[in-house]
Amino acid sequence: MPSLTDYFSGGLSLDNLSKAGSKVLDKFLLTSYDFGMFSSRVSGTRPEGEEAAAGEEGKEYADYSLTKVKMSKDVNYLYGAELEYLLSGYNKSVQNLNQARNIICGVRMTMNFASSYTISEINSAINAIANAAASAVAATGIGAAAAPLVRVAVSGALRMAFATIESVQDWKLLKDRKSVVLLKTELGDLTAAEQLGALLGDDMPSGAGGGSKDGKLSLSYEDYVYLLMCLLVDDNTLLSRTSNLITLNVNQAKNDGDTLAKLDFKMADTVTAVKATCKVKMDFVVVPENILELYLKGTSTKSLIEVLEDHYFGYSVIRGY
Numbered sequence: 001m002p003s004l005t006d007y008f009s010g011g012l013s014l015d016n017l018s019k020a021g022s023k024v025l026d027k028f029l030l031t032s033y034d035f036g037m038f039s040s041r042v043s044g045t046r047p048e049g050e051e052a053a054a055g056e057e058g059k060e061y062a063d064y065s066l067t068k069v070k071m072s073k074d075v076n077y078l079y080g081a082e083l084e085y086l087l088s089g090y091n092k093s094v095q096n097l098n099q100a101r102n103i104i105c106g107v108r109m110t111m112n113f114a115s116s117y118t119i120s121e122i123n124s125a126i127n128a129i130a131n132a133a134a135s136a137v138a139a140t141g142i143g144a145a146a147a148p149l150v151r152v153a154v155s156g157a158l159r160m161a162f163a164t165i166e167s168v169q170d171w172k173l174l175k176d177r178k179s180v181v182l183l184k185t186e187l188g189d190l191t192a193a194e195q196l197g198a199l200l201g202d203d204m205p206s207g208a209g210g211g212s213k214d215g216k217l218s219l220s221y222e223d224y225v226y227l228l229m230c231l232l233v234d235d236n237t238l239l240s241r242t243s244n245l246i247t248l249n250v251n252q253a254k255n256d257g258d259t260l261a262k263l264d265f266k267m268a269d270t271v272t273a274v275k276a277t278c279k280v281k282m283d284f285v286v287v288p289e290n291i292l293e294l295y296l297k298g299t300s301t302k303s304l305i306e307v308l309e310d311h312y313f314g315y316s317v318i319r320g321y
Helices: 002-009 014-037 082-088 093-118 120-139 144-175 193-203 221-232 235-254 289-296
Strands: 273-281 302-307 312-320
Touching: 014 082, 014 221, 014 235, 082 093, 082 221, 082 235, 093 120, 093 144, 093 221, 120 144, 120 193, 144 193, 144 221
Parallel strands: none
Antiparallel strands: 273 312, 302 312
16 A cells, blocks of 8 residues: 555656556565465464365374475474564564464454444344443432443443454454454354353344355455555565575574574575566567567566477566565
């Protein structure tokens, strides 16, 4: 969003739009790389709906990186908390895990508090209890003037309790790598119906629970981390933390999983390059290679034109970091 804001504040020009779009794309690609290479709190937990392969029943589930390497403590120095480090940046894994939990639970609390209004049956049940409490106070005669305040206080307390109970159960599901509806609007979306029954008593409507998700926006634990990383971590910080993880993991692999006494490999001494190639078959158009080279000469990216077999031409772009 800041990148797109810069585009508008800098004037409506194709050049500004191109820069803003390139910046957003780079962050998206970097974040996608991070989620393909590094572990999180839920690594090693079988994803919801994924069945164990034949002969794999009962065996420990393993996640694999983009490079097809099994994620483990022998390969990932901060195994089980790398993505959380990218989000929070603390030196201790427990702090990063706690920070990610606190932010996600805060989001769930907010959404569940809103759900106490959007789920009509829950809203009606809470209002009924609040009205009953206010009526009881008003019936004493002495506290009649305080009845409206009692109604507001009881309603607010019940909604907060509702959001807390539901968020606790949401968190348990998220840790099991299951998805939870972002904004719950029906009884079937609730994940803690039994506990809510104890809170609302006879006013708790029947048919609640089940966590229905058909056609609704639902997010998993890593979905939350991904979104939070994109929204809360700036580009340079994310790049720096990614570099730190690569440094630790390469040294971890070089030391065969032993405790790191020194860093033999340092990202500062390396050059990272990404090459993207587009291959096109040109059956009816013949363009001399020297013409293409002349056209591409002087461009900002190092370009390579290759004549491939069977009339395929490839255009490659190499970007260094």
